[in-house]
Amino acid sequence: MSIRSKLLKLSIISFFCASFVIYLFIGSQVSANSFPGPIASVTGAPGEGTCAACHGGGPGGGNLTIGGLPANYTPNQEIIITVTLMQAGGQRYGFELTAIDDSGARAGDLTPNDNRSQLQLNSVGGNVRQYINHTFGGTSPSGSGVGSWSFRWKAPAQSVGRITFYAAGNAANGSGDPTGDSIYTKSESIQSLTVFASVSAASFAQTLASESIAAGFGANLADGIVHASTVPLPTELGGAQVRVKDAAGTEINAGLFFAAPGQINYLLPPNLALGPATITVRRGGVDVAQGIVQIVQVNPALFSANANGRGVAAANVFRIKASGEQTTELLAQFNPALPGFEPLPIDLGPDTDQVFFIGYGTGLRNNPTGATCTIGGVNAEVLFVGKNNFFEGLDQMNVRIPRSLAGRGNVDVVCTLAGKTFNTVNIAVR
Ligand code: HEC
DSSP states (O other), rough: HHHHHHHHHHHHHHHHHHHHHHHHHHHHEEEEEHTTOOOOSSSTTTTTTBGGGGGGOOOOEEEEESSOOOOEEOTTTTEEEEEEETTTTOOOOEEEOOOHHHHHHHHSSEEEESSSSEEEEEEEETTTEEEEESSSSGGOOOOOTTTEEEEEEEEEEEOOOOOEEEEEEEEEOOOOSSSSEEEEEEEEEEEEOOEEEEEETTTOEEEEETTOOEEEOOSSOOSSSSESSSSOOOBBTTTEEEEEEEEOOOEEEEEEEEEEEEEEEEOOSOHHHHHHHEEEEEETTEEEEEEEEEEOOOEEEEEEEEEEEEBBSSSSEEOOOOOOOOEEEOOOOOETTTEEEEOOOOOOOSTEEEEEEEEEEETTTSOOOEEEEEEEEEEEEEEEEEETTTTTTTEEEEEEOOOOGGEEEEEEEEEETTTEEEOEEEEEEE
16 A cells, blocks of 8 residues: 555544534534523513524524413412414424512422423523423424423512513524524413402401402402392392402302402302402403401401491381380481581480381301390390391391480490400491
């Protein structure tokens, strides 16, 4: 073999060796780019680029969706999200997603469900955002012409208002270079549930009893102002429903008396477990507002004529005359100058008249024994506590008005039931 051919042979070997080294080098670059997934912060969210910074030139015509998002979230709610990228003919598919609030800060926690996705953190505009994106294994198609990734998201412990999910996807041709790939972006927002604050419709106390009447306040709760016109009460009024989930996890639709955008009056279902209950307003099939209220056995409350839990009672006077004649009288009158209701003084009549205060309340019926009352500081005999059978959720209390109150004018009615004090209302005695 001539020197020339030896040299030629050596150079061919070294050419192959060099090629092999170069091949390894390129190969490791390709895997360095594709194996760990995409870089962080290319979801198209504010302050970020997209995968199109590097990839492009593909046929397009596909679409990217973010599935599984509810319209509203509650604190710590956990959901499964599925990002799906469809494009016919793709060989490898990839994605990245982040969840941020309106200030651009990370919202909630993303967690991979399997080895098709993984997490990264990266700072954008001073906010450390969390990213979930494909692993190398996760670039393989999930079916013909589709790549998809499912993972979990947990809502923040406190409501942060609107949360937007930004996703970018790449339907790639698998060529090993970033050309011939189609990039898609998608964003979806969810809102936190607004507050639904429930109180006793009589006393405005913040605890409630089973089978009592509650008033719940919020915003955009119902389509209009609608009153119930049927008994039993409807469970939907003005497009709104109220669901009560008690501490034992039992969920029941409440009967509704009245629904308006800012207020819904409802009847708590019977036999609720004591402890915190979650009250959710659903409007047009979507949960819109929520609140938590403590369920107690009795929550004694008397209605007032001005429907604010104070002042003159929403009550009647019941009189039994010596002749046996019985009358029911008013004890409040409307004063347009206030405007509002004021006491109409009660005439106790001759000594032979028996005169009773018939107070209307709610939250009494579950333990109606052992009630006490004073009127104007004088002990008054309680003759009856329990259901008023004419109106759902309404309870009644019959109390003898002591004759010693004659001439006292305005006096407070202060009662207790099961060790709990009612809201104070008043009457006037001539
Ligand atoms: C900084 C540049 C860069 C960005 C930004 C980038 N990639 Fe890539 N990506 C690459 C390179 C380089 C490769 C390796 C060449 C290739 O395979 O296309 C690659 C590979 C891939 C592959 C494998 C493709 C195949 O053909 O085998 C997928 C899928 C992919 N990227 C998805 C994404 C997605 C999804 C994003 C955005 C969320 C993204 N990439 C953002 C540079 C980038």
